[in-house]
Amino acid sequence: MQSLAQLRYSDISRAFKQAPWRVQIQLIASLAAIAIVIVALGGLYLIEASGAATAGRDVQSLQSQKAELELAIDRQRALIASAKSVARLEARARELGYTPAQAGQLDFVLVEGYYGPQLHVPVAAAPAPQPELPDYNETLGTWLAGVLSNVLGSGG
Amino acid sequence: MMAEAVRGRLKAMLGVFAVLIGLIIIRLVSLQFGSDVLYFENQYQLATGYLVTVTPPRGRIFDRSGELLATNDVKYALGLSPDFVTDPEGLAKILSSLLSRPYEEMYALTLKKPEGDIKYVLIQRPVSAEIGEKLLAMQRDPLGPDLSGLIVEPMQTRVYPGGTLASHVLGFVGLDNKGYYGIEEFYNDILAGHPVVGFQPVVPFDVALNPTPDQGADLYLTIDREIQYLAEQSLAKAVELYGAEGGEIIIMEPKTGRILALAVNPAFDPNNYLDDPNALKPNPAVSAQFEPGSTFKVLTMAAALQSGAVTPETTYQDVGYIEIGGVIIRNWDRAAWGTQDMVGILQHSLNVGTAWVSTEMGPKAFYDYMSAFGIGQVTNVDLSGEAAGHLKHPGDSDWYESDLGTNAFGQGIATTPIQLLAAMSAVANGGAVMQPHLLERVVDGDKVHTTQPQVLGRPISADVALTLSSILAVSVEREADGALLPGYSIAGKTGTAQIPIPGGYDGEKTIASFVGWGPVDDPRFIVLVKLDKPSASIWGSDTAAPTFGEMVKRLVVLMNIPPDDVRHQMAAQTAGQ
Numbered sequence: 001m002q003s004l005a006q007l008r009y010s011d012i013s014r015a016f017k018q019a020p021w022r023v024q025i026q027l028i029a030s031l032a033a034i035a036i037v038i039v040a041l042g043g044l045y046l047i048e049a050s051g052a053a054t055a056g057r058d059v060q061s062l063q064s065q066k067a068e069l070e071l072a073i074d075r076q077r078a079l080i081a082s083a084k085s086v087a088r089l090e091a092r093a094r095e096l097g098y099t100p101a102q103a104g105q106l107d108f109v110l111v112e113g114y115y116g117p118q119l120h121v122p123v124a125a126a127p128a129p130q131p132e133l134p135d136y137n138e139t140l141g142t143w144l145a146g147v148l149s150n151v152l153g154s155g156g
Numbered sequence: 157m158m159a160e161a162v163r164g165r166l167k168a169m170l171g172v173f174a175v176l177i178g179l180i181i182i183r184l185v186s187l188q189f190g191s192d193v194l195y196f197e198n199q200y201q202l203a204t205g206y207l208v209t210v211t212p213p214r215g216r217i218f219d220r221s222g223e224l225l226a227t228n229d230v231k232y233a234l235g236l237s238p239d240f241v242t243d244p245e246g247l248a249k250i251l252s253s254l255l256s257r258p259y260e261e262m263y264a265l266t267l268k269k270p271e272g273d274i275k276y277v278l279i280q281r282p283v284s285a286e287i288g289e290k291l292l293a294m295q296r297d298p299l300g301p302d303l304s305g306l307i308v309e310p311m312q313t314r315v316y317p318g319g320t321l322a323s324h325v326l327g328f329v330g331l332d333n334k335g336y337y338g339i340e341e342f343y344n345d346i347l348a349g350h351p352v353v354g355f356q357p358v359v360p361f362d363v364a365l366n367p368t369p370d371q372g373a374d375l376y377l378t379i380d381r382e383i384q385y386l387a388e389q390s391l392a393k394a395v396e397l398y399g400a401e402g403g404e405i406i407i408m409e410p411k412t413g414r415i416l417a418l419a420v421n422p423a424f425d426p427n428n429y430l431d432d433p434n435a436l437k438p439n440p441a442v443s444a445q446f447e448p449g450s451t452f453k454v455l456t457m458a459a460a461l462q463s464g465a466v467t468p469e470t471t472y473q474d475v476g477y478i479e480i481g482g483v484i485i486r487n488w489d490r491a492a493w494g495t496q497d498m499v500g501i502l503q504h505s506l507n508v509g510t511a512w513v514s515t516e517m518g519p520k521a522f523y524d525y526m527s528a529f530g531i532g533q534v535t536n537v538d539l540s541g542e543a544a545g546h547l548k549h550p551g552d553s554d555w556y557e558s559d560l561g562t563n564a565f566g567q568g569i570a571t572t573p574i575q576l577l578a579a580m581s582a583v584a585n586g587g588a589v590m591q592p593h594l595l596e597r598v599v600d601g602d603k604v605h606t607t608q609p610q611v612l613g614r615p616i617s618a619d620v621a622l623t624l625s626s627i628l629a630v631s632v633e634r635e636a637d638g639a640l641l642p643g644y645s646i647a648g649k650t651g652t653a654q655i656p657i658p659g660g661y662d663g664e665k666t667i668a669s670f671v672g673w674g675p676v677d678d679p680r681f682i683v684l685v686k687l688d689k690p691s692a693s694i695w696g697s698d699t700a701a702p703t704f705g706e707m708v709k710r711l712v713v714l715m716n717i718p719p720d721d722v723r724h725q726m727a728a729q730t731a732g733q
Contacts, residue, residue, distance in 0.1 A: 049361070056360030063366060071230040071310055074213070075285060081224035081317035086385040102709045103641060108722040110729065 205357035208366060212349035213312060215372035217326060217339060219381040220414075220596050226326055226340070226426075229315040232288025232308055233281035241266050241305030250294070250301060254287050255280055266305070281331065282313055314340075320423040322384050324439040325377070325594065327540070328426035336429075338439060339375065339594060341540040346598060347372045373600035378414035378593065383407060386710050387419035391685075394703040395421045398668075399691030404441045404573050405703075407711070410581040410673060410682040412609040413590030415537070416715075442542040445570035446686075449653025450488075450505045450696070451580070451671050452566030456514055457502060458583055458624050459525030462616040465516040468498045468623060478508045478515075481557025485511045485565075488652070502649065503631035507565045514564035519550045522560060526569075528615035529579040530589055535612070537574050537592045546570040566653060577671065577684040578612070583625060584647070584673040584682050586618040629676045638702035639672050641709060643719030648672025648704065650696035655689070665689040670700035674708065680717050683708070 082088070090100075187196060217226035234251070241247060248263035255262070257280075268277050291308045294300040314329035327338025335344035354367035387405040395403055400421075407417040418441050422434050429435035438444075460466045476492030478485050487493065487507050493500065501509035514522050526532070532547030547569050548555040562568045571579075574592055582589045591610040598605040616624075628647035632639055636650045651669035654661035668690050673682035685700040685707075693699050711717075718726070 053360040056363035059363045059365070060360070067310075070213070074228045074230055074312075077224070078227050078229040078315040078317060081227055082315075084223070085318045086321065086381055087319065090385070100710055101713050103643065103712045103719075104709070106713060108718045110722065110725050112729070 201355060204359050204362070205355055207353055208356040209351055209353050210366050210369050211312065211333065211351040212369040212371045214314065214329065214333065215347040215349070215374045217347075218374065218376045219379045219384070220377060220416075221380065222376070223381050224317055225322060225377065225379070225381065226314060226316050229313050230285050230288075230310050231282035231313045232285065232291075233311050234279040234283055234288075234291070235281075235307040235309070236266060236268075236277040236279060237275050237305045237307060238266065238268055238277060239275060239305070243302040243304065246301055247303060247306060250291075250303070251279065251306075254290065255283065276307070282311060314426070316426045318381065318385075319427065320425050321381065321388065322379055322418070323423045323426050323435075324420040324441065325379060325384075325418050325539070326426060328429040328435060337435075337540055339377065339539065342538050343375060343595070346600075347375065349373075371601065373598050375598055376596045378409075378416060378596045379418070380416050380714070383711065383714050384417040384419065386707060386714060387417035388421070388423065390703060390707040391419045391421045393706075394685070394687060394699065398687060398693065398699040398703075400668075400687040400699070401689045402440070403687040404444075404684070405686075405707070406441055406573055406577050406684045408577060408581060408592060408682050410584040410590065410679045413578070413581070413592045414596070414609070415592055415594050416681070418594075438541040439539060441573045442537055442539045443572065445543050445545050445572055446667050447569065447653045447656060448566040448571050448576050449651035449667065449669065450507075450566060451576060451649050451651035451669055452569070452571075453502060453505065453510045453564070454583060454624065454628065454649045454671070455526065455529050455531070455579055456510050456522070456564045457498060457627075458616050458620060459522060459529075460513045460517050461498075461620045461624060462525065463517055463521045465518075465521070466498055466513055468627060471495050471497045472509060472512050474506060474508050476508065478511050478561065480511055480515060480561035481559070483558035483561065485561050499627050499630060502627055503634050505635060505650065510565040511561035514560050519557075519560045522564070523547070523549050525615055526563075528613055529582060530575060530612060531569065531571060531579060533575075535575055535578045535592050537578075538594050542574070543572050545572055545575050566651065573684055573686055577682065580649075580671045580684075581673075581682050582613075582615055583621050583628070584679040585621070587614050587616040587621040589613045589615065625673075625676050625679075632672065632701075636670065636697040636701035638697070639670060639705040639708075641674070641705060641712065643721070644674050644708070644712060644717070645676040645720055646672055646674040646708070647676045648701070650701050652694060652696045664694075666694040668694065668696040668699045670696050670704045672701075672704050672708075674712075675717065675720055675723065677720075678723070680715055681708075681711060683711075 186192070213228050216224060216228070219225055234255075244263060244266035248259055248266050251257070251262040251265075252259040262279075265277060265279055288308055288310065291303065291306065295303050295306070295308065312333065316323070316326060316328075323338075325338050327336055327340035327342075329335050329340055333348065335341040335347060340347065349372035350370040352367045352369040354364075356366065357363060387407055391403055391405045394400065402421045404421070405417065405419040406415065408415050420439060420441055424432040424434035426435065457466075461468070472495075474487070474493040474496050476487060476490065485507055488505060493504055493506055493509075496504070496506060496509055498509075498513075500506070501513070517525075526547055527549075532545050534542045534544045536542070548559055548563070559568050578589055578592050589612040591612050593607060593610075595607050597607060625647045628649055629645055632646060632648045636648065639648055639650075640646055649671055651667075651671070653667045653669065655665050655667060656662075667686060667688055669684065669686045671682070671684045673679045683704055685704045687696075687699050687703070690699045717723070
C-alpha cells in the first residue's frame with residue numbers, strides 16, 4: 001500500500017484541480033463575471049439611452065413650444081399694430097376731443113441760436129444741366145462725310 | 157449500419173443548413189450594399205420620421221417711421237383623415253357650430269372617402285385663430301369630445317393692421333404665400349425667404365433641430381402712414397363730394413423721388429382680398445393710362461423755354477383757333493384771347509397758345525424733349541404692373557402732323573399718373589427727374605441696404621425750371637386759387653382731360669387733375685390729384701385743385717414745413733451762424 005506521504009505532490013495537485021466541484025466553480029465564476037460585465041454595460045447603456053431619449057423628447061417639446069411662442073408673438077404683434085392703426089388712433093383722439101391741426105393753427109417760434117434737426121435749409125439750385133437730347137443725331141452720310149473731310153484735311 | 161445512416165442524414169441536414177445560411181448571408185449583403193439600399197432607407201425614414209418643410213416667416217413691411225404696414229399672423233387649416241374618424245355625428249356637429257356651416261355638409265365631409273393615396277380631406281382654410289385654438293384645446297382635453305380624425309394645422313397668414321390703408325401700395329399675399337400686386341409682388345423674393353425641407357426623426361434618440369431656412373427680409377418703405385392716411389381721406393372725401401368714379405393722389409418728395417403717399421380710390425382690404433373685387437384690379441396709379449390734358453402744357457412750355465423757341469415774354473396773337481396739319485385746334489372756351497405771353501398761356505390754359513408754342517419748337521425738338529421727360533416710358537417705380545403710356549413720334553405709322561398741336565396740350569398721348577408726376581417733378585426740382593421709388597431700406601438680419609435717390613435725367617436747366625415754377629406760382633393764383641395755402645408759395649397746373657372713346661371723345665365725362673408743389677423756392681412735396689369722371693364739375697380747377705388745397709393744409713403740418721416767412725428767417729439765421 002502506498003501511504004499518503006508517498007503520493008507525489010503532482011498527483012495530489014492534479015487530483016485537486018480536476019475535482020468536479022472546482023471546475024464548476026471556475027465556470028460559474030467566469031460566467032458570473034461576464035454576466036456582471038454585460039449587466040453593467042447594459043445598465044450604462046440604458047442610463048445613457050434613457051437620457052438621450054429624454055433629451056430628445058425635451059428637444060421635440062421645446063421645438064413645439066418655440067413654434068407656438070413664435071405664433072403667439074406674431075399674433076400679439078399683429079394685435080398691437082392693429083390697435084395702433086392710424087384710423088383707430090384718430091377715432092380715439094376725436095373721442096377725446098382732439099382735431100387734426102391745420103396749417104394756420106400752428107405758431108412757429110424762432111429760437112435764436114437753435115438749429116434743430118427739423119431745420120430745412122433751401123438748397124442752392126442744381127448746376128445748370130444740359131438737356132438730355134439724343135446723343136446721336138447724325139446720319140451715316142454725314143458721319144462718313146465728316147470722317148472723309150478729317151482724313152483729307154489731315155492728309156493735306 | 158444504423159450509425160452510418162444517421163451520420164449521412166446529419167451531413168445532408170448540415171448541407172441544407174449551410175446552403176440556407178449562405179443564402180441568408182447573400183441576402184443580407186445585398187440588402188446592405190445592393191440596389192435596394194435606397195428603397196430600404198426610404199422605408200426606414202418613413203417608419204422613423206417625416207419630411208418637414210420649414211417656411212420662414214415672411215418679412216414685414218414698415219413705413220418710413222417704423223410703423224407696421226404688413227406683418228404675419230396665424231390662422232388654421234382644418235382637414236380630416238376619414239379613416240380615423242370614430243364619431244362622425246359628434247364631429248360634424250362641432251364643426252357645423254364653429255364654422256357656421258350646415259350640419260349635413262359637415263357630416264358628408266366626415267364620411268367622404270379620400271381619393272387615391274391622399275388620406276386627407278380639406279374642410280376649410282383658413283379659419284380664424286380663435287376657432288383653431290378652440291379645436292386644439294378640445295383635442296388636448298382628455299374629457300373633451302371625440303375629435304379623432306380632425307387635423308388642425310397652423311398656417312402663416314399675412315395681416316395688414318391698417319386695413320385698407322395703402323392697399324394698392326402693398327398688394328396682398330395669397331394662400332400660396334406668394335405676393336400679388338404692389339410691394340408684396342415686386343419684392344416677393346426678398347420678403348418670402350427660402351423654405352427648406354428636412355428630415356425630422358420621431359425616434360427620440362435621433363431628434364434633430366429643424367433646419368433653418370433663409371429668413372425673409374423686412375422692408376421699410378418711403379411711405380409715411382399718416383400722410384398716406386391723409387391722402388386717402390382727402391381722396392375719398394373728394395370722390396364723394398364731386399361725384400367722381402374714383403381717383404388717385406400721389407405725394408412725392410421732388411428732390412429724392414421718395415413717394416410719401418400713394419392713394420387710390422376705391423381701395424380694398426388686403427385682409428379680405430378674396431371677398432373684394434377691387435383687390436384683383438391693377439394699381440391705376442402706375443398702370444392706368446390716360447390723356448393728361450392741360451397739366452401737360454407745363455412740359456411743353458418747359459421744353460419750349462429750354463430749347464429757346466420762346467421766352468416768358470414772347471407773345472402771340474390768340475384768335476381763338478389754330479390750324480395744324482389740317483386740324484383746327486380751339487381753346488377750352490372757344491374764345492379768342494388776343495395778345496398773350498407765355499404766362500398768359502399757362503394762366504388761362506390756352507390750347508391754341510400751347511399748340512403755337514409746339515410749332516415754334518418743331519416736332520423733332522418737341523418729341524425729343526418729351527422723351528427726355530420720360531413720357532411713353534416706364535419710370536421703373538418699384539410696384540408691379542407699371543404701364544409705359546404712349547407717345548407717338550414723327551415717322552410712326554399713327555403719327556400725323558396735327559398730333560404735334562394736340563399732343564402739346566396733352567391730347568392724343570397716354571401717360572400714367574406716376575409718369576406724369578415724375579416728369580413734372582423736374583420743374584419743381586431744378587430740372588432733374590428723380591426716380592420715383594417706394595423702398596427706403598431692406599433690413600436682412602444685421603445687414604441693412606438703403607436705397608439712394610437716383611436722377612433719371614435732366615431735360616431742362618435749373619434756370620428754366622425756376623422760371624417756369626415762378627410762372628406757375630403766379631398762374632395758379634389766378635387759375636386755381638382753391639389750390640392755394642395762405643403763407644406758403646404753391647406752384648401748379650390744373651388739367652381737364654377728355655376721355656377717348658371709339659370714334660372720338662366722351663362729350664360729358666372728363667378726368668380732372670391738378671399737379672402742384674411747394675414751397676416754390678424749396679419744394680418739399682409735389683402732389684398729383686386725379687379724379688375720374690367727376691359729376692359735380694368737369695373742370696380740374698373746380699375739383700382737383702381744391703382737393704389739393706384742402707389736403708396741403710394738413711400736409712405741411714405732417715411734414716413740419718413752416719410758412720415761407722418763418723422758413724426764410726430760419727434760413728437767414730442758419731446762413732448767419
